[in-house]
Amino acid sequence: MLLAGINFPPISDVLNWKSIAFSGTPAALNKVGLITIAAAVITLALFFIAGKQKRLVPSGVQNLMESAIEFINNAIVLDVMGPEGMPWAPYLTGLFFFIFFCNIFEVIPFIQMPATARMSVPAPLALMVWVTFIVVGIKSQGLGRYFKNSVVPSGVPGPLLIMLIPLEILSNFIVRPFALAVRLFGNMLAGHLLLLTFAVLSEALFIKSVGIAILPLPFAMLTALTGYEIFVSALQAFIFTILSALYIAEAMKAQH
Amino acid sequence: MTTTIFAAATSTNPILPATGEIIWSVVSFVVLLFVLGKFAYPPVKQMMVDRASKIRGDLDAAELARTEAQRTLEEYREQLAQAKRDASHIVEEARLTAEALRVELLSKAEEEAAEVRTRNEELLRFERQRVLAELRSEVGSLALELAEKIIDAEVDRAASQALIDSFISEIGASQA
Numbered sequence: 001m002l003l004a005g006i007n008f009p010p011i012s013d014v015l016n017w018k019s020i021a022f023s024g025t026p027a028a029l030n031k032v033g034l035i036t037i038a039a040a041v042i043t044l045a046l047f048f049i050a051g052k053q054k055r056l057v058p059s060g061v062q063n064l065m066e067s068a069i070e071f072i073n074n075a076i077v078l079d080v081m082g083p084e085g086m087p088w089a090p091y092l093t094g095l096f097f098f099i100f101f102c103n104i105f106e107v108i109p110f111i112q113m114p115a116t117a118r119m120s121v122p123a124p125l126a127l128m129v130w131v132t133f134i135v136v137g138i139k140s141q142g143l144g145r146y147f148k149n150s151v152v153p154s155g156v157p158g159p160l161l162i163m164l165i166p167l168e169i170l171s172n173f174i175v176r177p178f179a180l181a182v183r184l185f186g187n188m189l190a191g192h193l194l195l196l197t198f199a200v201l202s203e204a205l206f207i208k209s210v211g212i213a214i215l216p217l218p219f220a221m222l223t224a225l226t227g228y229e230i231f232v233s234a235l236q237a238f239i240f241t242i243l244s245a246l247y248i249a250e251a252m253k254a255q256h
Numbered sequence: 257m258t259t260t261i262f263a264a265a266t267s268t269n270p271i272l273p274a275t276g277e278i279i280w281s282v283v284s285f286v287v288l289l290f291v292l293g294k295f296a297y298p299p300v301k302q303m304m305v306d307r308a309s310k311i312r313g314d315l316d317a318a319e320l321a322r323t324e325a326q327r328t329l330e331e332y333r334e335q336l337a338q339a340k341r342d343a344s345h346i347v348e349e350a351r352l353t354a355e356a357l358r359v360e361l362l363s364k365a366e367e368e369a370a371e372v373r374t375r376n377e378e379l380l381r382f383e384r385q386r387v388l389a390e391l392r393s394e395v396g397s398l399a400l401e402l403a404e405k406i407i408d409a410e411v412d413r414a415a416s417q418a419l420i421d422s423f424i425s426e427i428g429a430s431q432a
Contacts, residue, residue, distance in 0.1 A: 015270045026275045033280030040288035044296050051299030056307060065300055090297040094289045102281075120277030125285065189270075 007204075014196055015118060015189075035115035039101035043094065072096055076242050081249040088248060091132075096241040099125070099184065103233035106192055107226050114188040114233070119181070122240075126181035129244040134173075137251030146251070180243060187236050191229045198222035392428070396420045 019028035050058075050065035058066050072093050077085045102121055106114035115121045137146040151168040152161065201218040400420055 011270050016274070019276060022276070027279045028274075028276035029280055030274070030276060032274075032277045033284075036277075036281040036284040040284040043288055044291055047292060047296035047300055051296060051303070054299070054303050056310070058303075062300075062303075066304055069297075069300060069304065089301075090293040091289060093297060094285075094292045098285050098288055115277075115281065118273060118277055119271055120273035121281045123273055124278055124282045128285070185271075 008197075008200055011193070014113075014192070017113075031111075031113055032115045032118050032120060035102060035105045035111070035113065036098075036121060038105070039098050039115065042101050043097040046097075068097075069093060072241070076238075076245050080242060080245040081252070084252065085245065085249055088245065092241050092245055095125070095129075095244060096237050099240050100234060100237035103188055103237060104230065106188065106195065106233060107229050112195070114192055116184050116236070117189040117192045119185050122181040122184040125184075125240070126177040129180060129247065130173075130177035132244075133247040133251040136248050140252050150251075176247060180240060184236050184240050187232060191225075191232055194225055195222065195229060198225060392424050395427075396424055399423070 017031035019030045020034070021029040046061055046065055050062040053060070053062040055062055069089075073086075073089055076092055076096075077089050081088060099116060102115035104114075105111045106117070134146075137150065140146075141149060150172050151165050153164055153168060156164055198218045198221050202215060202222055205212065205215040205218065400416065403416075
C-alpha cells in the first residue's frame with residue numbers, strides 16, 4: 001500500500017510546542033505564546049502607523065486600518081449594538097484583530113500554527129467576554145433586574161417557567177462562553193489538521209517518486225484549503241466579535 | 257516538578273490548554289486592549305471623525321458659495337434689466353426732447369421767414385412809392401423841359417406848375 005509509507009505525526013506533536021523561554025516556570029513561553037504576542041504587536045503597530053500618517057486622503061496602512069475600523073463600526077457595532085454601542089468599538093476592534101492575527105498564522109509559511117487551535121487562546125477570550133457582558137448587564141440594569149431579565153422570559157405562564165428558567169440559565173451563562181470558545185477552537189484546529197493532512201500527503205508523494213503522478217491532487221487540495229483557511233480566519237474572528245457584541249448589547253438593554 | 261507533570265498531562269490531550277500559553281495569551285490580549293484603547297485607536301478614529309467633519313464643512317461651504325453666487329447673479333441680472341430700462345427711458349426722453357426742439361425750431365423759422373417776407377413786401381411797397389414819387393417829379397420836369405424846348409417860349413414857371421400837377425395826377429389816376 002502506498003499510504004502505508006506515509007507517516008502521520010501524532011496529533012500532540014503538531015499542537016504542543018516546547019517552551020523556548022521561562023521553561024520550568026508556569027509562564028513558559030512557547031510558539032503559541034509567541035504568536036499571541038506577535039498578534040498584539042502587529043495590531044498595535046498597524047494602528048500606530050495608521051495614526052501617525054494622518055493624511056486627509058488615506059492610502060496604504062492608514063487606508064487599510066480605516067477601512068477595518070469602518071467595517072467593524074458598521075457591520076458589528078452599529079448593526080448589532082446601535083449608536084449606544086460606540087464606546088465598545090475599540091474593545092471589539094482589538095478582539096477582532098487579535099483573533100484574526102492569531103488565526104492567520106495558520107497559513108503563514110514556517111509558522112503555520114493558529115494560536116487559536118489551542119484552547120489556551122479562545123477560552124480566556126471567551127471568559128473575558130463572559131465576564132464583560134455580565135458586568136455590563138449588572139451595571140446598566142442592576143444586579144436583580146439583570147438576572148431576572150436574563151433568566152425569566154417575559155409572557156410565559158408560571159408552570160412553564162419551572163422548565164424554562166434552568167434552560168435560560170444554561171443557555172445564557174454556561175453555553176454562551178463555552179460555545180464561543182469551542183466554535184473558534186474547533187474551526188481553527190480542524191483547519192490546521194486539514195492543512196497538515198494534505199501537506200503530509202503531498203510531501204510523502206513527492207518523496208516517494210512512485211506517487212508523483214497523483215501528487216497534483218493533494219497539492220491542489222492543499223492550495224485550495226490554504227485559501228479557504230484565510231477566509232475562515234477572517235470569518236471566525238468576525239463571528240467571535242459579532243457574538244461578543246451581541247451579548248454585550250443584550251446586557252445593555254433592559255429587555256431582549 | 258509539578259510543571260513537568262502538568263506538561264506531561266497536556267501533551268497527551270490536544271484539547272486541554274497549557275498554563276504558559278494561557279498566561280501569554282491573556283497578557284498579550286490585555287496589553288493589546290489597553291494600549292489600543294488608550295493610545296492606538298483614538299488617533300485613527302479622530303482622524304476619521306475630523307475628515308468627516310471637514311468634508312461636511314466643505315460641502316456646506318460649497319453650498320453657501322453656490323447660493324451666494326446665485327444671489328449675485330440675480331442681482332446682476334436685476335441691475336442689467338434696470339440699466340436697460342434706464343437706457344430706453346433716456347433714449348425716449350432724448351427723442352421727445354429732440355422732437356420738441358425740432359417743432360419749436362421749425363415754427364420759429366417759419367415765423368422768421370414770414371417776418372422777413374412781410375418786411376420785404378413792405379420795403380418793396382415803400383420803394384415802389386418812392387420810385388413812383390421820384391418818377392412823377394422827374395417826368396414832370398422832363399415834360400416841362402420838353403415843352404419848353406418844343407414851344408421854345410418863356411413860360412411862367414409858377415403858372416405852369418399847376419397845369420403840370422393836374423396832368424401828372426391825371427396820369428396817376430389813369431394808371432391806378
